[in-house]
Amino acid sequence: MSDHEPSRRRPWLAAALALLVSGLGHAYLRRWARAFGWYVLVTATLVFVVPDAAVDRVVAGDPPPIGDIAPALVVVAASVVDAYVLAVRDNRTRERRSSSTGAEEGPSRSDDRGETPRIEAATVAEGTETGETDAERGPPEAVSDPVEDEVSCPHCGRDTDATLDFCQWCAESLDA
Template sequence: MTRKRPWLAAVLALVYPGLGHTYLRQWLRALLWFGFALVTVMVFIPEETFQAVESGGFSVYYEQIRSLPFETTLPILVVQLCNVLDAYWSALRSNRASATADGEGGTRCPHCRRNVDDDLDFCHWCTNPIDRETAAQ
């Protein structure tokens, strides 16, 4: 498994909710974050702001967004921050899991070179029997 860059996942998540998780190939999580961010925007931003695009164009929409009170934008910012942090931590967890699966430290299977539990007589990855004297080298 390829190691992912946590900072890149965080930057992508900042650009667009769920994009960092897409980079990590966590498809369901990306879809959930995108949906959660979209629902948060739809709930907290007044409908008049969205209608401004139809009537006055993007400049009027931009002015209405800028005039929103802090209480309205705070939930959106919190969801965005949580999205960025989750993408960063997901990348870290993924890298740790792949490092463990790739066999950093511990006893390795001589056939597939992955970490093996010390109390097993076989590799739970490739199911080959393990000779402890050979695997320790």
């Protein structure tokens, strides 16, 4: 694993943290908006849906009727499952990206940071849907190359604007 490659996340740890404190599992995954959303949703459920008497009984250490706290349990369980599934999905995405970049052979173009940009299938087939010919599109210099306008973030792996010094998705510096 290289220095700038994001590390794999442990799904069980994300789930355990989400169970411990709502939103903490998502914060571990660096899904900040989602972490805040789950925290707000669990808190709103406790404040507006669960009866105050049930919350008071939990705080006092007495078990409340399960029907009273069921909505909060459902929301917490959904948060835990969501954190686990996100961690698994993120790990699979990282594995696919690392296997696809490691399997490339032959010459490749690099941008000014030394990274090899990915060429999407839509980029290769640009103009073929409209039936444009090369003569109608003009010389190659006149056609903007979307691959040169984007780089892959070394932290989150998403394509981001190459003119920025930071990733617009994870806000990490692109100067790795």
